[in-house]
Amino acid sequence: MLGFIKKDLLMIKSNIKIFAVLLLIYVAMAFQGQMDLSFLLPFMSVMIMMSTFSYDAFNKWDAYAVTMPNGRKNSVRAKYLATIILISITTIIITVLSLIISYTKNNTIDFENIIGTIFGSLFATILLQSLIYPAMYKFGPEKARIGLMTIIFSIAVIGGFLINYIDLSSIIKMLDFIGEYLIIIFSMVMIIMLYISYKISQKIYLKKEM
Amino acid sequence: MENILEIRNLCKKYKEFELQDVNITLPKGMIMGFIGENGAGKTTTIKAILDIIRNYTGEIKVFGYDNRKDNKKIKEDIGAVLDDMFFPEILTPNDINNIMKDIYKNWDSELYFKYLNDFGLPKTKQIKTFSKGMRKKLEIATAISHHPKLLILDEPTAGLDPIARNEVIDIFQSFIQNEECSIFLSSHITTDLEHIADYITFINSGKIILSKTREELLEDFGIVKCSKEEFEKIDKKDFIKYKKSKYEYDILVENKKDFYKKYGINTIDRITLEELMVLMIKGEE
16 A cells, blocks of 8 residues: 555656756746735645546556556555645645745734635635546547546636626625634545545556556 | 366457457466467456456466466566567666565566566666667566466567577476476577477467367378378368469378378378468468
């Protein structure tokens, strides 16, 4: 099992330079106030993990992994665990950088606001990855990538459409109502989403003809 | 003799291709060469043994265990080299060692690095910088470094130059010195199999058409070269296939000595696996 996780992490390490450069550019932009760094969390995590799926598909790793002990089970489990490790590291880096940027620019740390924004991004990250992974296993990275774009586009279009018809103040009131439980509730939703996604991916993979 | 691999009535249907009742038995300590033209069903059979494809009927036993139910038990002792299926190419041989030592209980880093040295493979370069031959050698080194008891190899010598092919064949031969170990390998390079295989199994259009020991094939089988007049006198039951060339007939016979006794034709050559393949596929009945 550990070997399979290592494989994904070593792949990420091999491409780390590209993502480090991207991070530097965004940090520079964030310093100039051109963008919010929390946006990077879903963007980078999804991009990095999708690149591992693409390399896997290119070298038919999935078929090769099946030749190893418990390859079918461990390969999927490792992908989800590697994702959790990656998201944890990215979240820590982005939180620390956001706090530093906030302090350097304003001489104070708007802790609540930063954590709130990053938590929102974290939720978006988990939601995207939970949706995309089963599609990756079922249809392969090429088709799943198109699916991802469609999901993002649909969310933007439907969201934009609904915003005109929904009374936002009632939603804000509702969120205020659950206020102190908000983080707990959303954390649980994230865990459940990821777990269901994992179960679906594993079911697909266990039956898959490579 | 104990069998390390047993395939019984394996059937697998695709839209345009079908494996039909494939039966194979590989005894312990032996090398079986699996031959056939492209698309004959070699890779599909290998994929079924390794559980890479699932929706098939029939039974596959490895080390006496069911290949699907007892997956974990048998995979520890199998090493595989597959055509174009390997680690993602951004990884390095060092990465592979790091990964494999946590996948196989018996992974032997020392042995793995010894093979890398013997093959002259760099340890820290990404696989994508390797030539096809280097990649194949890395795949072989990876497949045998956890001391497997069964090696399943799909075209392991394809893309290798003659020197590398010899090195690889030497490794297979030293692997088989341990009587507990066996090799099941498919190859187009039939001359390699003539040197190392104990058994030859021939698949054509999804069906096993021949499975014999190498001695039986190379010593007993033969090609009779004869004229049209001589050919017309031969009973159809006494040959397997024939091919008509410009001046003579090439006839594939199962037993050279019996044929000579019966017909007195002494222009009978020893057969090579390549000739056997061509005659079995292209010859007429």
